[in-house]
Amino acid sequence: MTSSNKSSKHRGLFNPKRIDKLKNKTAELLNRSIDQHINLAVTGLSRSGKTAFITSLVNQLINEGQGSQLSFFDPVQQGNFIAAKRIPQKHFRVPRFDYDSSISSLTALPAHWPEPTHGISELRLAIRYQPKASLLKYVKDMATLTVDITDYPGEWLLDLPMLKQTYQQWSEFTCELLSSKPRLDSSQKFLDKVAEIDPFAPANEEVLAELSKEYTQLLHTFRYELGLSVIQPGRFILPGELAGAPILEFFPFPALAELDGNDYQNASDDSVIGMLRARYLEYKEHVVRKFYRQHFVKFDRQIVLADCLTPLNNGKESFQDLEQAISMILESYSYGKSGLFSRIFSPKIDKLLFAATKADHVTPEQHAPMVSLFNELIHQSKNKLNFEAVEVQTLAIASVRTTQVGSTTHQGKTVPVLQGTVLDNNNNRDKKSQPPTGKNIMVFPGSVPEKLPQESYWQQNKFNFFNFSPIGGTSKNESLPHIRMDQVLQFLLADKML
Amino acid sequence: MTSSNKSSKHRGLFNPKRIDKLKNKTAELLNRSIDQHINLAVTGLSRSGKTAFITSLVNQLINEGQGSQLSFFDPVQQGNFIAAKRIPQKHFRVPRFDYDSSISSLTALPAHWPEPTHGISELRLAIRYQPKASLLKYVKDMATLTVDITDYPGEWLLDLPMLKQTYQQWSEFTCELLSSKPRLDSSQKFLDKVAEIDPFAPANEEVLAELSKEYTQLLHTFRYELGLSVIQPGRFILPGELAGAPILEFFPFPALAELDGNDYQNASDDSVIGMLRARYLEYKEHVVRKFYRQHFVKFDRQIVLADCLTPLNNGKESFQDLEQAISMILESYSYGKSGLFSRIFSPKIDKLLFAATKADHVTPEQHAPMVSLFNELIHQSKNKLNFEAVEVQTLAIASVRTTQVGSTTHQGKTVPVLQGTVLDNNNNRDKKSQPPTGKNIMVFPGSVPEKLPQESYWQQNKFNFFNFSPIGGTSKNESLPHIRMDQVLQFLLADKML
Numbered sequence: 003m004t005s006s007n008k009s010s011k012h013r014g015l016f017n018p019k020r021i022d023k024l025k026n027k028t029a030e031l032l033n034r035s036i037d038q039h040i041n042l043a044v045t046g047l048s049r050s051g052k053t054a055f056i057t058s059l060v061n062q063l064i065n066e067g068q069g070s071q072l073s074f075f076d077p078v079q080q081g082n083f084i085a086a087k088r089i090p091q092k093h094f095r096v097p098r099f100d101y102d103s104s105i106s107s108l109t110a111l112p113a114h115w116p117e118p119t120h121g122i123s124e125l126r127l128a129i130r131y132q133p134k135a136s137l138l139k140y141v142k143d144m145a146t147l148t149v150d151i152t153d154y155p156g157e158w159l160l161d162l163p164m165l166k167q168t169y170q171q172w173s174e175f176t177c178e179l180l181s182s183k184p185r186l187d188s189s190q191k192f193l194d195k196v197a198e199i200d201p202f203a204p205a206n207e208e209v210l211a212e213l214s215k216e217y218t219q220l221l222h223t224f225r226y227e228l229g230l231s232v233i234q235p236g237r238f239i240l241p242g243e244l245a246g247a248p249i250l251e252f253f254p255f256p257a258l259a260e261l262d263g264n265d266y267q268n269a270s271d272d273s274v275i276g277m278l279r280a281r282y283l284e285y286k287e288h289v290v291r292k293f294y295r296q297h298f299v300k301f302d303r304q305i306v307l308a309d310c311l312t313p314l315n316n317g318k319e320s321f322q323d324l325e326q327a328i329s330m331i332l333e334s335y336s337y338g339k340s341g342l343f344s345r346i347f348s349p350k351i352d353k354l355l356f357a358a359t360k361a362d363h364v365t366p367e368q369h370a371p372m373v374s375l376f377n378e379l380i381h382q383s384k385n386k387l388n389f390e391a392v393e394v395q396t397l398a399i400a401s402v403r404t405t406q407v408g409s410t411t412h413q414g415k416t417v418p419v420l421q422g423t424v425l426d427n428n429n430n431r432d433k434k435s436q437p438p439t440g441k442n443i444m445v446f447p448g449s450v451p452e453k454l455p456q457e458s459y460w461q462q463n464k465f466n467f468f469n470f471s472p473i474g475g476t477s478k479n480e481s482l483p484h485i486r487m488d489q490v491l492q493f494l495l496a497d498k499m500l
Numbered sequence: 501m502t503s504s505n506k507s508s509k510h511r512g513l514f515n516p517k518r519i520d521k522l523k524n525k526t527a528e529l530l531n532r533s534i535d536q537h538i539n540l541a542v543t544g545l546s547r548s549g550k551t552a553f554i555t556s557l558v559n560q561l562i563n564e565g566q567g568s569q570l571s572f573f574d575p576v577q578q579g580n581f582i583a584a585k586r587i588p589q590k591h592f593r594v595p596r597f598d599y600d601s602s603i604s605s606l607t608a609l610p611a612h613w614p615e616p617t618h619g620i621s622e623l624r625l626a627i628r629y630q631p632k633a634s635l636l637k638y639v640k641d642m643a644t645l646t647v648d649i650t651d652y653p654g655e656w657l658l659d660l661p662m663l664k665q666t667y668q669q670w671s672e673f674t675c676e677l678l679s680s681k682p683r684l685d686s687s688q689k690f691l692d693k694v695a696e697i698d699p700f701a702p703a704n705e706e707v708l709a710e711l712s713k714e715y716t717q718l719l720h721t722f723r724y725e726l727g728l729s730v731i732q733p734g735r736f737i738l739p740g741e742l743a744g745a746p747i748l749e750f751f752p753f754p755a756l757a758e759l760d761g762n763d764y765q766n767a768s769d770d771s772v773i774g775m776l777r778a779r780y781l782e783y784k785e786h787v788v789r790k791f792y793r794q795h796f797v798k799f800d801r802q803i804v805l806a807d808c809l810t811p812l813n814n815g816k817e818s819f820q821d822l823e824q825a826i827s828m829i830l831e832s833y834s835y836g837k838s839g840l841f842s843r844i845f846s847p848k849i850d851k852l853l854f855a856a857t858k859a860d861h862v863t864p865e866q867h868a869p870m871v872s873l874f875n876e877l878i879h880q881s882k883n884k885l886n887f888e889a890v891e892v893q894t895l896a897i898a899s900v901r902t903t904q905v906g907s908t909t910h911q912g913k914t915v916p917v918l919q920g921t922v923l924d925n926n927n928n929r930d931k932k933s934q935p936p937t938g939k940n941i942m943v944f945p946g947s948v949p950e951k952l953p954q955e956s957y958w959q960q961n962k963f964n965f966f967n968f969s970p971i972g973g974t975s976k977n978e979s980l981p982h983i984r985m986d987q988v989l990q991f992l993l994a995d996k997m998l
Contacts, residue, residue, distance in 0.1 A: 090705050090746070090775065094782045097744035102706055123744065207588050208600055243619065243741040246595035248588070277588065284592045 038498045039148045041300050043351075046307030047156040047231055047327065048239070051359045051401055053116045054472075055307055056125065056153055057104040058401040061482050062491065063127060064088065070481035072488040077131055077499045084130040084144055091126045092150060099125035099153055105478050108402055112440075113474025115425075121242050122154045122297065131499045147498050152297065156306070157236030159331045161290045164235065169258075169279040170266070176234065176254035180220075184230070184319040188223050192216050197256055201275035202265065210251055210277065214238075217253040229316040231327030237289050249288065252281040298334070303353040303494055306331060310376055311360050311467055314450065318460040325454075328379050335392060354394045355493055356380055361485045362400035363467050364447050365418040366407055369485075371450040372398040378454050395493050400485035404470035410444065419444045422470035443468070536996045537646045539798050541849075544805030545654040545729055545825065546737070549857045549899055551614045552970075553805055554623065554651055555602040556899040559980050560989065561625060562586065568979035570986040575629055575997045582628040582642055589624045590648060597623035597651055603976050606900055610938075611972025613923075619740050620652045620795065629997045645996050650795065654804070655734030657829045659788045662733065667756075667780040668764070674732065674752035678718075682728070682817040686721050690714050695754055699773035700763065708749055708775065712736075715751040727814040729825030735787050747786065750779040796832070801851040801992055804829060808874055809858050809965055812948065816958040823952075826877050833890060852892045853991055854878055859983045860898035861965050862945050863916040864905055867983075869948040870896040876952050893991050898983035902968035908942065917942050920968035941966070 046052050062070055063086035066078060077083040091098060100123070104116035129147040164172055180189040196213060218238045224230040225239065233239060237250060244250050255278055258266065269276040308328065313320040335354055358376040361369055377396050405422035421444045424437050437443050447467035451459055476482065544550050560568055561584035564576060575581040589596060598621070602614035627645040662670055678687040694711060716736045722728040723737065731737060735748060742748050753776055756764065767774040806826065811818040833852055856874040859867055875894050903920035919942045922935050935941050945965035949957055974980065 088705070090703065090770070094747040094779060095742060095745050095786060097742070098705070098709065098746060098749075100744065121741065205588065207586070207596070211596065244593060244595070246598065246621065247593050248596060249592040251596075272588070281592060288593060 037146050037148070039150070040495065040498055041150045041152065041302045042494060043152045043154065043298075043301040043304045044307070045154050045156045045159060045304070046309075046359075047233075048118060048225065050156065050307040050309050052153050052307060053104055053119055054108070055305070055357070055359070055401040056099060056151055057101060057108060057116065058482050058484055058487055059151070059490065060088065060101055060125065060127060061105060062484065062487050063129065065479055065481045068480045071484070072491065074486075074488040075491040076496045078488075080134070082132045082134050082499060084132060086127050086129040089126050089128045089148075091124045093124060096152075097121065097123045099123040099151065101125060108472050108482060109474055109476050109478050111475045112423075113472040115472060119153055120155075120240050122152065124153070125151045127151065129495070129499070134500060145499075147495065149495070152301065154293075154297065155236065155240055156331060157233050157239065158290075158293050159236075159334045160232065160234055160327060161236045162294070162334050163330055164286055164290055169282040172234075172282065173254040173256070173258050177256045179232065180254070184228055185220075185224060188228070189220055192220060192253075193256060196253065199274055201255060201258075201261060202269055202273050204272055205274045205277040207248075207251075207277075210274070214251040214253055218250075229312055229320045230323040231313070231320075232323050232330065233327075235285060235289070237285070244289070248281055249284050252278045252285065299350070301351055303355075304335070304351050305355045305357055305490070305494070307357050307359050308376070309359050310372065310379070311363055311450075311465075314455075314465050315467055318455070318457075321455065325379055325382065329382065332380065351392060353494065354392050355490065356394070356396045357490065358396070358398045360400060361398040362403045362405045362422075363420070363470060364450055365420060367418060368450045369398040371452040374452045375450060375454070382454075397486050397489055397493075399487065399490060401482075401487065402472050403483040403485055404472050408444065410446075412446075417446055419446050421445075422468075423473075425469040425471045437468070440471075535644050535646070537648070538993065538996055539648045539650065539800045540992060541650045541652065541796075541799035541802045542805070543652050543654045543657060543802070544807075544857075545731075546616060546723065548654065548805040548807050550651050550805055551602055551617055552606070553803070553855070553857070553899040554597060554649055555599060555606060555614065556980050556982055556985055557649070557988065558586065558599055558623065558625065559603060560982065560985050561627065563977055563979045566978045569982070570989065572984075572986040573989040574994045576986075578632070580630045580632055580997060582630060584625055584627040587624050587626045587646075589622045591622060594650075595619065595621045597621040597649065599623060606970050606980060607972055607974050607976050609973045610921075611970040613970065617651055618653075618738050620650065622651070623649045625649065627993070627997070632998060643997075645993065647993070650799065652791075652795065653734065653738055654829060655731055655737060656788075656791050657734075657832045658730065658732055658825060659734045660792070660832050661828055662784055662788055667777040670732075670780065671752040671754070671756050675754045677730065678752070682726055683718075683722060686726070687718055690718060690751075691754060694751065697772055699753060699756075699759060700767055700771050702770055703772045703775040705746075705749075705775075708772070712749040712751055716748075727810055727818045728821040729811070729818075730821050730828065731825075733783060733787070735783070742787070746779055747782050750776045750783065797848070799849055801853070802833070802849050803853045803855055803988070803992070805855050805857050806874070806877075807857050808870065808877070809861055809948070809963075812953075812963050813965060816953070816955075819953065823877055823880065827880065830878065849890060851992065852890050853988065854892070854894045855988065856894070856896045858898060859896040860901045860903045860920075861918070861968060862948055863918060865916060866948045867896040869950040872950045873948060873952070880952075895984050895987055895991075897985065897988060899980075899985065900970050901981035901983055902970050906942065908944075910944075915944055917944050919943075920966075921971075923967040923969045935966070938969075 044052055044056055046055075062072060066072065066083060066086065070078070072078040075083075088101065097119075099119075107114050107116045127149040129149065130144050131147065133145045167175065177193070179185055180193055192213070195216070199209075221233050221239050225233050235250075237244065241250055255275060258275075261275075266275065269279070271277060271280045308324070310321075310324065313324040335351060356376060358372050361372060364372065373396050376398070380394075380396065405420040408419050408421055409416050410419050411417070421442065424439055424441050424443055445468060448465040450465070473483065542550055542554055544553075560570060564570065564581060564584065568576070570576040573581075586599065595617075597617075605612050605614045625647040627647065628642050629645065631643045665673065675691070677683055678691055690711070693714070697707075719731050719737050723731050733748075735742065739748055753773060756773075759773075764773065767777070769775060769778045806822070808819075808822065811822040833849060854874060856870050859870060862870065871894050874896070878892075878894065903918040906917050906919055907914050908917050909915070919940065922937055922939050922941055924937050943966060946963040948963070971981065
C-alpha cells in the first residue's frame with residue numbers, strides 16, 4: 003500500500019489539475035459527513051410565548067449581521083457563521099409556522115404580540131457555516147446545518163402521565179384536583195351534577211356531551227381566568243379536527259373506588275361508566291400515544307418555555323400548580339430504565355433547555371434569582387426522575403425585549419427601574435393600581451424570590467409586575483432586541499457547527 | 501335423522517317449557533340473521549341543506565306517531581315500524597352530528613336554519629320493527645335496523661377527477677375555468693400575478709403561500725358570491741386541521757403546455773413548478789384518495805342534495821356550473837369496468853338518491869318540472885357513465901317545509917301562491933323588489949323549466965324566488981313539516997325492513 007501510494011504521489015504530485023480534483027473530492031466527501039441535521043422542538047403551556055420565541059430565534063439567525071447581538075453564540079463570535087435562510091419544510095401535512103405574520107406584528111407600529119398557534123406547526127432553516135475542524139483547513143467549501151423547528155402545545159405533554167393511569171386512577175387524581183382550592187369554587191356545580199348520575203345506567207350520549215362541554219369550559223376557566231397550569235386532557239382545550247368527536251367527550255367520574263370492583267369491571271360499553279372508560283382508553287391510544295409516536299420520538303433537542311412571573315403574581319395556588327405541571331412535563335424526559343418512556347418509546351433528546359421567559363419584565367439583577375427559582379422548580383422533580391444522557395440547562399430569557407432599563411432615586415437610594423408600554427391588566431393582582439393600556443410607564447416590579455416561596459412570602463405580597471407590549475418599529479430585516487437568545491443558540495446549535 | 505327427530509318430538513312435544521325454549525332459540529337465530537345495518541351517506545355542496553336534511557330524517561323517525569306524516573313509508577303505513585332512537589355512534593374519532601343544536605334552531609321561535617357543518621360528522625339510529633317475512637309469523641320478537649348516517653361536504657367528491665389528472669392536466673382544466681366567464685372578472689389579477697413567475701426559478705415558500713391564499717379566496721368568491729358549484733380543490737375551502745399546511749398551498753399554473761416537456765419533467769422539487777407539482781401529488785394521495793379509502797368505500801347508500809333553484813335564479817352561467825359539478829360528482833358513482841372507481845376502489849353503493857331541495861320554495865305544480873329538470877341535469881352525464889347495479893332515484897323534497905300553499909286571483913284567474921317568512925336577499929336577482937327580512941309574504945316565484953333552459957329562457961328572466969325561514973314553534977318531540985321525506989325513507993330504508 004505504501005509503495006503504491008508513493009508511486010501515485012510521484013506520478014501526480016505536480017499535476018495541479020489532479021490536485022484540485024482530489025481536493026474537490028475530499029471536500030465533497032467531508033461535506034457529506036459534515037452536513038448536519040437537528041430536529042428542534044419548542045413547547046410551553048399556552049401563552050408562554052412559543053410563537054414569539056420561534057420568531058425571534060429565526061429572526062436572529064436570518065438577519066445575522068443586521069444589528070444582531072449574538073456575542074455568546076460561538077459560530078458568530080468566531081466568524082464561522084456564514085448565513086441562514088428559511089427553506090421549504092419536510093412534512094407537507096403539518097401546518098407551516100407563520101413566521102411572516104408573526105414578524106409583521108412584532109415590527110409594526112404599534113407592535114403587538116403575534117396570534118397564538120393552536121396546534122403543531124413547522125419551519126425549516128438551513129444554516130451555512132465554515133467548519134473549523136482541522137481536517138477541513140485546506141477545504142474552502144461550506145457545510146450546512148439543517149434545523150427543523152417544531153412548535154407544539156405544552157398541554158400535550160401534560161397528558162403523558164395518563165398513559166400509565168387507568169380511567170379509575172385518572173378520575174381519582176382529577177376529582178381530587180377539582181375538589182381542592184383554587185378549582186373547587188368553579189367546579190362544584192359540575193361535580194354535583196356528575197354525582198347525581200347512576201354510573202351503571204344506560205349512557206345517554208347527549209348528556210355525556212353536555213357534561214364534557216362543561217368540563218372543557220372548566221379547563222378554560224382554570225387556564226385563562228385562574229392562571230393554572232395542570233390542564234388535562236390537554237386536547238380538550240385545543241381540539242382541532244376532533245372537535246365534537248366522542249373521543250373528546252369524557253370526564254372524570256367521582257368516587258369510583260366506592261363502586262363494587264366487579265360491577266365496575268363488567269360494566270358494558272353502553273353504560274355511563276363503560277362509555278366514559280372506553281373513550282378515555284381511546285383518547286390515550288389515539289391522541290396521547292399517537293403524538294409521542296408520530297412526533298415526540300423524532301425530536302433531538304427540546305426547549306420548554308415557562309412563564310414563572312405570572313403565577314408568582316397570581317399567588318400561592320397558581321404557583322404550586324405550575325410546580326405540579328412542570329413535574330408532569332418532566333416525566334416526558336425521564337428516560338431511565340424505570341421511566342415510562344424506556345418501556346413505551348425510544349426518544350432521542352440529548353439536550354433540554356428550560357427557558358424562564360419574560361426576563362425583560364423584571365430588572366436585570368433579578369435574572370439570577372429567576373434562574374435559581376426555576377431550577378428549584380425543576381430540581382424538585384428532577385431528583386425523582388432520571389435524566390440519563392440528557393444535558394439540561396436553565397436560562398432567563400426574553401425572546402423579544404420590551405423594556406429599557408434605567409434607574410431612579412427612591413428614599414435617597416438609587417434603584418433600578420424598567421420602562422415599557424403597558425399591555426393589559428391580565429396579570430396584575432391589584433387592579434386598582436393598573437395604569438391604562440398603552441401607557442409608557444417606569445416601574446420596579448419587585449424582587450423574584452431565589453427559592454420556592456414560603457408562606458410568609460405570599461402573605462407579604464411583594465411582587466407585582468405588568469405585561470408589556472413589544473416595542474416595534476424595526477425593519478423585518480433587522481434583528482429583534484432580546485435577552486440571552488445568543489445563549490439559547492449556543493446551547494442548542496453550536497456543538498453541531500464545529 | 502328423521503327417526504331421531506321424531507323420537508325427540510315424541511319425547512318433548514307436550515312439554516311447554518321445551519316448546520318455549522325452542523321458540524326463543526328460533527327467534528334468536530332468526531333475529532341474528534335479520535338484524536340489518538346500513539351506512540347512509542349524505543352529501544351536497546355547501547349550503548345545499550345537508551344539516552337540515554339529516555335533522556329532519558332523524559326527527560321523522562324518532563318522533564313517528566307524534567304528528568308524523570309518513571304515508572309513503574311502507575313500514576309505518578303497514579304497521580311494522582315500532583320505534584327508532586339515537587344510539588352511540590361507532591367511530592370515536594369522527595365528530596358527532598349535532599342533532600340537538602340543529603333541532604333547537606329549527607323549532608325555536610323565531611326559528612333559524614342550523615349552523616352549517618365544516619367537515620365529516622356521524623349519527624347512529626336503531627330502528628325497531630316487526631319483520632313481516634312469513635318465516636317469522638310465529639315469532640313475537642322484533643328486529644333492529646341500525647343506520648349509520650355520515651354527513652360530508654360535496655366538495656370532497658368534486659376532487660375525484662383529480663385522481664386521473666396530472667398536475668399539468670389539472671392546471672389546464674382549472675386555468676380554462678378561471679379564464680372564462682363568470683370567473684374571469686374575479687380571477688384576472690391572480691392569473692396576471694402567476695404569469696409573471698418563472699416556473700423554473702427556486703421556489704419561495706412565502707410567495708407560494710400568499711398566492712395559494714389568493715386562490716383560496718377566489719374559491720370562496722366563486723361559491724358564496726357568484727353561487728358557482730365547481731370548486732376545486734374542495735379541501736381548500738374547508739381545510740380543518742390542514743389549515744396552513746403546504747399540502748393546501750398550491751394552485752394551477754397557466755400555459756404549462758408551452759414549457760419544454762423535458763424541462764418540466766426534470767424540474768426539481770425546489771423549483772416553483774416542481775414544488776407546486778409535488779404538493780398537488782401529495783394532495784391527491786393524502787387528501788383525495790384517503791377520503792375514498794377511509795370513508796367512501798364503506799357507504800351503502802348515498803343521498804346527493806342539490807339546490808337547483810338558486811342557480812336558476814342566478815342565471816345561465818351559475819346553472820351551467822351546477823351542471824358541470826353534478827357531472828363531476830356523478831363520476832364517483834360510475835362503477836363500470838371502464839370507470840375510475842373500478843380500478844381504484846371497490847365501493848358498494850347500491851342506491852343513489854338525488855334530492856332537489858327547497859321544493860317548498862315553489863308552488864306544488866312545479867315539483868314535476870323540478871324533478872324533470874334535475875333528471876335532465878343528471879342524465880346528461882349519466883349516459884356517459886356506467887351505473888351498473890346502482891338504483892337511482894330523483895325526488896323534489898323539502899327537508900323542513902317553510903311555506904303554506906294558497907291561491908289568489910290574478911287577472912281573473914286563480915293562481916297558486918306560497919306564504920312564508922322572508923329570510924334574506926342572497927338569492928334574489930332583483931334586489932329592488934326584495935321584501936324586508938322577516939316579513940311574511942305571499943308570492944308566486946315563477947315556473948321551473950322542465951328541460952335544460954334555452955338561451956330564450958335566460959333572456960326572459962322568468963324565475964325569481966325568495967329564501968324562507970323555517971316556521972318554528974313546534975316541540976322537539978313532534979315531527980317537522982316536510983315534503984316527501986317519507987318517499988326518501990321508503991327508497992333508502994324500506995327494503996331492509998321486510
